[in-house]
Amino acid sequence: xxxxxxxxxxxxxxxxxxxxxxxxxxxxxxxxxxxxxxxxxxxxxxxxxxxxxxxxxxxxxxxxxxxxxxxxxxxxxxxxxxxxxxxxxxxxxxxxxxxxxxxxxxxxxxxxxxxxxxxxxxxxxxxxxxxxxxxxxxxxxxxxxxxxxxxxxxxxxxxxxxxxxxxxxxxx
Amino acid sequence: xxxxxxxxxxxxxxxxxxxxxxxxxxxxxxxxxxxxxxxxxxxxxxxxxxxxxxxxxxxxxxxxxxxxxxxxxxxxxxxxxxxxxxxxxxxxxxxxxxxxxxxxxxxxxxxxxxxxxxxxxxxxxxxxxxxxxxxxxxxxxxxxxxxxxxxxxxxxxxxxxxxxxxxxxxxxxxxxxxxxxxxxxxxxxxxxxxxxxxxxxxxxxxxxxxxxxxxxxxxxxxxxxxxxxxxxxxxxxxxxxxxxxxxxxxxxxxxxxxxxxxxxxxxxxxxxxxxxxxxxxxxxxxxxxxxxxxxxxxxxxxxxxxxxxxxxxxxxxxxxxxxxxxxxxxxxxxxxxxxxxxxxxxxxxxxxxxxxxxxxxxxxxxxxxxxxxxxxxxxxxxxxxxxxxxxx
Numbered sequence: 001x002x003x004x005x006x007x008x009x010x011x012x013x014x015x016x017x018x019x020x021x022x023x024x025x026x027x028x029x030x031x032x033x034x035x036x037x038x039x040x041x042x043x044x045x046x047x048x049x050x051x052x053x054x055x056x057x058x059x060x061x062x063x064x065x066x067x068x069x070x071x072x073x074x075x076x077x078x079x080x081x082x083x084x085x086x087x088x089x090x091x092x093x094x095x096x097x098x099x100x101x102x103x104x105x106x107x108x109x110x111x112x113x114x115x116x117x118x119x120x121x122x123x124x125x126x127x128x129x130x131x132x133x134x135x136x137x138x139x140x141x142x143x144x145x146x147x148x149x150x151x152x153x154x155x156x157x158x159x160x161x162x163x164x165x166x167x168x169x170x171x172x
Numbered sequence: 173x174x175x176x177x178x179x180x181x182x183x184x185x186x187x188x189x190x191x192x193x194x195x196x197x198x199x200x201x202x203x204x205x206x207x208x209x210x211x212x213x214x215x216x217x218x219x220x221x222x223x224x225x226x227x228x229x230x231x232x233x234x235x236x237x238x239x240x241x242x243x244x245x246x247x248x249x250x251x252x253x254x255x256x257x258x259x260x261x262x263x264x265x266x267x268x269x270x271x272x273x274x275x276x277x278x279x280x281x282x283x284x285x286x287x288x289x290x291x292x293x294x295x296x297x298x299x300x301x302x303x304x305x306x307x308x309x310x311x312x313x314x315x316x317x318x319x320x321x322x323x324x325x326x327x328x329x330x331x332x333x334x335x336x337x338x339x340x341x342x343x344x345x346x347x348x349x350x351x352x353x354x355x356x357x358x359x360x361x362x363x364x365x366x367x368x369x370x371x372x373x374x375x376x377x378x379x380x381x382x383x384x385x386x387x388x389x390x391x392x393x394x395x396x397x398x399x400x401x402x403x404x405x406x407x408x409x410x411x412x413x414x415x416x417x418x419x420x421x422x423x424x425x426x427x428x429x430x431x432x433x434x435x436x437x438x439x440x441x442x443x444x445x446x447x448x449x450x451x452x453x454x455x456x457x458x459x460x461x462x463x464x465x466x467x468x469x470x471x472x473x474x475x476x477x478x479x480x481x482x483x484x485x486x487x488x489x490x491x492x493x494x495x496x497x498x499x500x501x502x503x504x505x506x507x508x509x510x511x512x513x514x515x516x517x518x519x520x521x522x523x524x525x526x527x528x529x530x531x532x533x534x535x536x537x538x539x540x541x542x543x544x545x546x547x548x549x550x551x552x553x554x555x556x557x558x559x560x561x562x563x564x
Contacts, residue, residue: 030202034198034200034234038234047381049372049385050368050385050386050387051359051384051386052359052361052384052386052394052395053266053267053386053387053388055394056233056234056267056268057268057269059234060234060269061269063200063234063236064236064237067200067236067237123279123280126240126241126244126277127248127280129241130241131204131238131241131242132237132241136237136241137237140273143272143276144269144272145269145272167268170268
């Protein structure tokens with residue numbers, strides 16, 4: 001099931017890298033989010049127009065997605081991450097275990113990203129939330145990174161977020 | 173000034189004298205508790221501030237939403253409680269996500285304004301980055317390269333290494349290094365988008381695709397610590413007003429055991445025959461003129477001291493003289509003509525010098541050109557090269 005921003009169906013995204021880790025290992029250290037996002041961002045940005053700034057921008061977005069996965073609350077299974085490229089867009093496909101009862105919350109959060117009031121909702125979340133919610137993080141990606149976000153539910157116990165990041169255009 | 177930190181990668185500080193609260197580094201806490209000290213520092217700072225609180229995030233490399241919400245919450249609550257308070261957040265144009273994230277705050281709270289720091293990284297920037305200067309910069313590099321290509325290996329440049337060229341300008345030095353020495357990686361950084369656009373075009377025309385050109389402020393680079401075997405910074409220390417800060421950054425990105433390589437001038441030692449006296453007078457005045465704009469074009473022989481004070485060891489210093497006999501004398505003359513245009517035509521005018529001074533000032537450059545093109549003449553431009561090793 002797809003909910004959220006539409007992406008060009010005909011676009012061919014070339015695979016750049018793929019990564020998988022046991023969820024238990026991933027959850028053993030919060031710094032994994034920072035280290036993985038920094039390392040992977042550097043790897044995929046090396047042939048962008050401004051590799052250093054692209055890497056910094058991309059790492060910021062990827063870290064938020066990894067932190068969302070970290071906070072999903074499921075310790076079994078695997079976290080899977082794949083990064084693809086199509087022209088100025090990088091596509092991040094991140095799959096992580098998620099209790100079935102949590103899935104509707106992700107679906108709802110993604111659906112709100114594409115609504116006309118997304119900007120107002122984002123400002124409201126900064127203005128009133130004590131801590132960032134899943135929704136405000138996805139809104140942050142949509143508004144500050146111009147991301148398009150979809151959700152796929154491949155099994156009952158996992159969600160896949162597909163996030164298209166047109167950062168090359170923003171950095172250059 | 174008080175300082176608090178989550179880890180060595182993150183620093184918060186408050187300078188009560190200038191009412192500046194600054195955040196620097198990477199701040200990605202799991203919970204707000206991890207940054208409680210810094211949050212408390214911000215609250216305390218706000219309590220003591222009268223008028224405007226500046227929040228400097230120019231050196232903030234990463235911040236997750238957890239930290240962003242926590243710091244912003246403090247600022248918003250303070251503005252709501254105190255009508256007299258204004259908060260000015262200063263971001264850097266280099267860090268794209270920060271400019272965008274913080275940029276929304278004014279939409280939420282009119283007492284918060286956001287300024288993007290991007291146009292004046294150092295006082296003399298407008299002179300040095302004049303795009304009309306580009307052809308002359310290429311000629312200058314062509315002239316210095318004749319010497320540096322044989323000097324560089326003595327200072328540690330060799331094939332297969334990772335190298336950064338900081339303040340790369342139009343990027344021609346990086347292209348020459350890539351062709352001659354084949355390092356495994358070159359990152360070339362500059363703060364002029366126009367120069368970088370030119371650099372990318374030149375590299376493409378030469379069929380060179382593996383130089384990583386990046387926009388950035390040399391005194392607060394996004395590059396990580398201990399990455400490069402060789403870090404070059406040519407003709408730039410002398411035009412920065414915050415030289416220690418720049419050297420600290422060069423030191424930081426250099427690997428232990430790697431070397432930082434700097435070149436600088438001593439303009440008062442430019443010389444020529446015939447008409448030596450007029451030439452010498454003008455170049456003494458060049459040094460004073462640059463000093464007026466907080467630049468030190470006499471820095472060359474001070475390189476050893478600067479490198480030693482920055483913590484380098486095994487410091488090597490040498491000098492060479494670019495002359496009218498290096499290749500075509502007309503190249504030398506063209507460079508001097510460009511100097512006359514910028515130094516006498518723009519900088520002296522900006523300083524407010526009287527016409528009679530400018531006329532005499534110009535004459536020295538013209539005499540230098542005369543010496544360069546004279547069949548029996550000699551004209552020189554001395555450069556100091558220095559490198560230091562970062563201790564292991």
